[in-house]
Amino acid sequence: MAGIRDVLRNTMKEKLARNEVVASMTVRLSRSIEIAQIAASAGFDTIYVDLEHNTLSIDTCCQICIAAQGIGITPLVRVPANTPEYICRVLDGGAMGVITPHVRSAAEARAMVELVKFPPLGHRSAGGALSHYGYRSFPLADTYAAMNDASSLVVMMETVAALENVEEIIATEGVDMLLIGSNDLCAEMGIPGRYDDPRLAQAFERSIAAARRVGKHVGIGGLANRDDLMTKFVKMGARYVSTGTDLAFLIGACAQRAKFVRDIG
Template identity: 30%
Template sequence: MQPSIVLQKIRSGQTVITAKSCYTDPELVEMIASSGFDAVWICLEHKRVDVAMVYSLIQACRLGGADAFIRVRPSNYTDVLHLIEAGARGIMLPRVKHPDEAREVVRAMKFPPLGARGFDGIHAEADFGRIPPAEYLAKANDENFLAVQIEEPEVVPHIDEIAAIPGVDVLFVGPSDLTLGLGKFGKTDDPEMRAILEKVVTACKRHGKVAAIPCSSEQVKSYHAMGFRFFNVISDFRCVSTGMKAARAAVEI
């Protein structure tokens, strides 16, 4: 079993840097994974991806040496099991409004006594049956991580309770949806939004969890000073879009 790079960084007090893949191209995902990022964020919430392709994307992360960090659809948490078995190290849970939603996913991700996950030790996570069952059970519980997204106004009163849940490792703020829900789209410096960010950081510090946020590379230092330790700083879409614009502008006559 490949150990989780993200958890290694978290447990040693280091900063986590990830990149998002917007396209279902295993070669592109492998290139991102092999570029020095700790994890590649793959989104299944906003895209419908064939199961075989999802497996290929997870495999590309493994080959590139980064964690596969999968955002699942909020309406179907049963999707979690096959992703973990295929070798995804992290799960991102979007649109959470209540702590019970996070508890349900922890139960799906963790073997007893931490959860209620069923055993099937023949997949990539178990080194295709080559890891002894007892060792596999212990390693799987220790190497899988869950990031709960803080992006709904309804979840704000429950931030501390979610951070306290065993099996929740990261509180991942979604600035776009959170400011949208607050009626302040894009205003990440609004006092109400800043207060929520501080609440996330405080809850994470209190319960030994990690605060995460997507941002530009220029914003990392300021968020790091606030207490965030996990950043998504780029996506393949942004690289392609920025590169195309720059190339076209460079030859403007």
């Protein structure tokens, strides 16, 4: 009989373990499961459903996550608040990991580990047979260990306080990746929208160096319209790229085709 590790997959973590670059699409507009197949067809490795910045319900979010699981797209969810009623429910509902905003210290990162990881790393409560492993039953000891390895805790680094504590945050056992929120971080540093300011590049450099020392990874967020900077930071060592939202992709393609027709005349 197959063990839980034979049926539990996280494509994103597998690619990161090989030091490959991961392409992610953010879901903010779509309310149906087709977006998972679209992401797969487009070649994305992962999606993250952004509950922080839209009105999607937890139920809709989890339906999208389950659809993504079945086709090899790793589903993550950015929660609107770092609390059990969001984190625990989306993890049990189908997410393979959570993105937790506004984590400012190692103590706050540790609190996230408590919610995301099963014992002995954390104190996540057992939710029974989950979609992640086909609603099958496995020994709890095997399940806890496999789920801790397969699930992802991605903490956002988007404040000056987080930058000052980045070494301790990324070294926290149970934290899998650091995602730099360039928009909020620049605003916090007093340089809103000034992505070419050297302080942003220095923040990436410091964060990537800290992650490398502990064998972890850094992701790029908030730079979807700056291919040059995404390229620069990937070459610097970042390995996860948030490429943009489904809404932005739709608007961009629509505007391009409308312009094409207007320009004909």
